[in-house]
Amino acid sequence: MRYTSPTTVDEARSLLAEHPGSRVFAGATDLVPQMRSGRPAPPVLVDLKKIAQLMSVTHENGQWTIGAATPTANLTRNHDFTAMFPGLSEAMGLIGSDQIQNRSSLGGNLANASPAADSVPAMIANGVQAVIATADGTRTVPVAEIVTGPGRTSLADGEFIVEFTLADTPADTSDAYLRMIPRTEMDIAIVGSAVRLTVSDNIITDATVVLGAVAPTAVTVPDAGAALIGAAINAGQIDDSALNTLADAASAACDPIDDKRGTVAYRRRVAGVLTRRAAATAVERAQNGA
Amino acid sequence: MSRTHITCTVNGDPVDFLASDGTSLLDALRDELGLTGAKEGCGTGDCGACSVLIDGRLNCSCLVFAPEAEGTEIVTVEGIADDDRLHPLQQTFLEGAALQCGICTPGVLIAAKALLDANPDPTETEIRYALAGNLCRCTGYDKIVRSVQEAAVQLKGAAR
Ligand SMILES: Cc1cc2nc3c(=O)[nH]c(=O)nc-3n(C[C@H](O)[C@H](O)[C@H](O)COP(=O)(O)OP(=O)(O)OC[C@H]3O[C@@H](n4cnc5c(N)ncnc54)[C@H](O)[C@@H]3O)c2cc1C
Ligand code: FES
Ligand code: FES
Numbered sequence: 001m002r003y004t005s006p007t008t009v010d011e012a013r014s015l016l017a018e019h020p021g022s023r024v025f026a027g028a029t030d031l032v033p034q035m036r037s038g039r040p041a042p043p044v045l046v047d048l049k050k051i052a053q054l055m056s057v058t059h060e061n062g063q064w065t066i067g068a069a070t071p072t073a074n075l076t077r078n079h080d081f082t083a084m085f086p087g088l089s090e091a092m093g094l095i096g097s098d099q100i101q102n103r104s105s106l107g108g109n110l111a112n113a114s115p116a117a118d119s120v121p122a123m124i125a126n127g128v129q130a131v132i133a134t135a136d137g138t139r140t141v142p143v144a145e146i147v148t149g150p151g152r153t154s155l156a157d158g159e160f161i162v163e164f165t166l167a168d169t170p171a172d173t174s175d176a177y178l179r180m181i182p183r184t185e186m187d188i189a190i191v192g193s194a195v196r197l198t199v200s201d202n203i204i205t206d207a208t209v210v211l212g213a214v215a216p217t218a219v220t221v222p223d224a225g226a227a228l229i230g231a232a233i234n235a236g237q238i239d240d241s242a243l244n245t246l247a248d249a250a251s252a253a254c255d256p257i258d259d260k261r262g263t264v265a266y267r268r269r270v271a272g273v274l275t276r277r278a279a280a281t282a283v284e285r286a287q288n289g290a
Numbered sequence: 291m292s293r294t295h296i297t298c299t300v301n302g303d304p305v306d307f308l309a310s311d312g313t314s315l316l317d318a319l320r321d322e323l324g325l326t327g328a329k330e331g332c333g334t335g336d337c338g339a340c341s342v343l344i345d346g347r348l349n350c351s352c353l354v355f356a357p358e359a360e361g362t363e364i365v366t367v368e369g370i371a372d373d374d375r376l377h378p379l380q381q382t383f384l385e386g387a388a389l390q391c392g393i394c395t396p397g398v399l400i401a402a403k404a405l406l407d408a409n410p411d412p413t414e415t416e417i418r419y420a421l422a423g424n425l426c427r428c429t430g431y432d433k434i435v436r437s438v439q440e441a442a443v444q445l446k447g448a449a450r
Contacts, residue, residue: 001292001311032352033334033335045312049358097338097424098401098423099341103350185419185422
């Protein structure tokens with residue numbers, strides 16, 4: 001196995017074209033454990049962290065651009081970012097330990113294609129776009145279109161994610177992410193729920209609900225979003241019947257695995273409960289201008 | 291496997307060594323540089339026994355490929371004492387019996403140092419979260435947390 005550290009996107013592109021089967025990586029927090037558990041080592045490793053564009057975070061003209069290899073700790077320590085995307089930030093803040101977050105990237109969390117990846121539901125809820133380096137240029141697709149199944153993505157051989165873009169949230173809009181894990185820290189979600197919504201004159205006018213870990217990929221649940229849209233907010237509380245419809249829709253959208261960490265019935269139930277709570281938190285934040 | 295010549299700074303000293311590209315920084319530190327403080331508990335990022343600082347950031351050295359160390363500044367547990375004077379964390383860990391078998395201790399000390407460097411006055415909750423990536427099978431953690439609190443008090447006193 002050979003280690004390479006290109007300094008430009010073009011150089012990385014050529015390395016990948018020259019060496020079929022080579023692998024890009026950022027934090028290696030998924031790659032190394034997979035290699036240790038017996039997955040074949042790639043002939044060439046392409047470290048993306050020396051490419052400045054993939055390690056930078058910029059905020060210009062109402063748009064954030066996040067290098068795909070940037071350690072998530074760089075974002076969770078960025079107060080402008082966490083204030084604007086509290087839910088996406090809390091999702092990143094749940095990945096492993098401080099040691100892991102000093103390395104883990106959004107590109108790796110997404111491209112690893114684990115159904116339980118914490119940042120993915122929150123990225124989808126926020127409409128994040130991925131800019132992908134192709135053989136001879138770039139293409140931009142919504143994050144929701146990258147993962148096609150556990151461990152599988154729509155990225156072609158030789159393609160890699162360069163950066164993510166997302167627009168500023170308006171003041172009346174906010175997000176929240178909650179997950180359930182059997183331990184209290186350092187564990188993988190058995191359910192994750194991301195909610196992003198807009199509140200105008202005490203009515204929810206827009207809502208997106210995305211669940212993680214309850215199906216082969218993260219799933220957007222249109223029925224759950226619809227349950228919130230039009231719901232009235234009284235003294236900060238979302239109308240109870242809307243919350244019940246929301247929870248039922250979230251539970252119904254689950255197609256989870258059954259294992260010792262959580263049965264199907266438990267994961268379904270928890271998906272409803274977490275989604276109610278995430279919606280309540282997002283409303284509180286939207287009304288407080290967060 | 292190709293071998294790469296790597297030049298970096300470890301505990302303030304310039305060093306260079308040869309390592310196969312797939313070698314972890316942990317193995318390079320232990321086998322090429324003889325710095326056996328950082329331990330391998332798991333090799334997969336779960337236990338934190340291999341924790342080191344790379345350019346001031348806390349990392350699991352088992353997840354870092356040795357060639358990534360090129361040009362960086364690394365601090366291991368061997369580098370936190372001031373010559374013969376133990377680091378306040380090392381002293382309070384000894385006095386507070388914050389270790390039994392000692393396998394986790396080098397990693398815990400580095401993680402605790404990273405915390406106190408960034409946040410000299412952490413709450414107990416902050417200490418517990420900051421050390422969540424460091425598993426200890428012996429102490430039950432309470433003596434570790436108390437010793438970090440005591441070191442924080444001493445360091446603040448010294449800074450005054
Ligand atoms: C102890 C521990 C705890 C963890 N806890 C969590 C957790 O709570 N929640 C969670 O979601 N994850 C968790 N993880 C998994 C992991 O840390 C995350 O998925 C992380 O975000 C992966 O990022 P990375 O940069 O380290 O990926 P890498 O390991 O570098 O890469 C992962 C995969 O993505 C590919 N890849 C990386 N970057 C790109 C790119 N730019 N373009 C295309 N492909 C790319 C690689 O080829 C590889 O297949 C944990 C891991 C460990 C070791
Ligand atoms: S040996 Fe590196 S985290 Fe366990
Ligand atoms: S003292 Fe034995 S593992 Fe911590």
